[in-house]
Amino acid sequence: MSVFFKKAERKNAKLRLALAGPTGSGKTLGALLIAKGIGGKVAVVDTENSSAELYANVMDFDTANIQPPYSPKKFIAAIQAAEKAGYNTVILDSITHEWSGVGGCLEMVDALGKGKFKGNTWGAWSEVTPEHRKFIDAMLHSSINIIVTMRSKMDTVQVDAGGGKKKVEKLGLKAEQRDGIEYEFTTVLDITHGDYYAIATKDRTGLFLQPEQITEQTGIKLNQWLSSGSADAAINGNQYLELEALMTQAGVDIEKYCIKRKLNSLQDVRQQVFEETCSSIRKIIDRNTQSNQESEQQLQQEQDALLDDDYQKALAAIQNAQNENDLQYPAGYFKGSKYEQNILNACQAKMDMEGWAA
Template identity: 60%
Template sequence: MEFKKAVRKQAKLRLALSGPSGSGKTYGALLLAKGMGGRTAVIDTERGSASLYSHIHDFDALDLDPPYTPERFVDAVHAAERAGYDVLVIDSITHEWSGVGGCLELVDEIARARYKGNSWSAWNDITPRHRAFLDTILRSPMHIIATMRSKTETAQTEENGRKKVVKLGMKAEQRDGSEYEFTTVLDIVHDGHYATPSKDRTGLFTGDPHQITEATGAMLLD
């Protein structure tokens, strides 16, 4: 065992972009990757949508079709590592959670097949598989940018005797707590590719909306 001086540039970026469908997550991820430089690979679960932006950045794509099991994502990440890519975009990791053959479907299937419908027992089988997926991202020698779909979270309240629905904000479609695995999480807030940080260990972002550009990607590596 040997201790070494911590150097920021030695750390690989783990960044998540969260936003509703059509908010510009893929476009923003590719702009960041372009600014970071090096060879870029994209794991595309969005029916080839990343290739629509091939004019803004030179990258290689792997179209990942269902079933979206954790193991298929792990295999795809390892394939990118073996090919020597510098930056990997995973668009999107929501499918690993709630897509066809993803964790939520697997829990239902295993609960019915093995545990008489008891989903709590089924999670004992699925949680280690999901954890292995996250660990693969964390331990990769590549910079990784992952996109996550988000949806509006609401709650019903009562005011002056009348019930109403209030918006609580946006919630990423991934397992609760997954965002804590990333160095930085940027929530895309509206058109124009502006994002606000919901988590940032780099200290580079303020709470104000920040426009995602190539320069943002370069800044993340400085």
């Protein structure tokens, strides 16, 4: 396939933010304040025994409590439910449970390793990793803002202290999730215990060069950054999947479609033409459906006409039958058709008239 270059541009985006910190560091409150600053309807997926409701005075939001097992599928269903309900932001509090909670990924691997894979944890991971990946993809491809919280704990390592002795050194706080999870987010903020200051350990926005206290203003400036991209940028992940599915259903050759429009892929389709493109393809699907229905109707009419003709010929053949064996073919031919009973009645009448045994 041909490759086409286009000017690089940042499009309007949806937030993918992670807040990490120890228990009691203010992750839930921080997430709510940021969501309040962003604006719009907010949903909280609560794994912490309804703890988010303690902050109901901070802002208006809806909550859904999920219980163990904390499987990836349960979190995916929560994201999809928030999208369907029209929320602007969903807070997943917390995704640590998806990894190390009851029924989370680690427990899934342990159960599969002991059961289905008879001690082979590598085999167990071959089933669990794709499930975890689907959860990550559900966050990345979501059409709404995603804020997650992750519990952190002190990460330590043993080092040589000399004289054959070892000592423990603190490496800093580490989020309780799969290694590398931070790369999936636009921004990751570590919240320090006690003063509620956030330090960016990863930040693509350029807004968090210095430690700062999380307030509603944090959400306001994030929202401004999210909205500062090109209004005519490329479609997002969900729009791409929708367009691909429509084209497949319509029988459109996607590769030829992209070459004709000098696109590297459908992901380069512009936001401004997305709805118009989808509408055009739906019309093709409707025409194809109508055409197929008309073709099926015409075919059925032709088959009915042939059946009617065969029925008249069969009645004549039954009248001219020389023995009962001559009646077996018409009886079998029309079995299951609208003429089955009529043919059976005609065969029986012929047998009665000729005195053939039934």
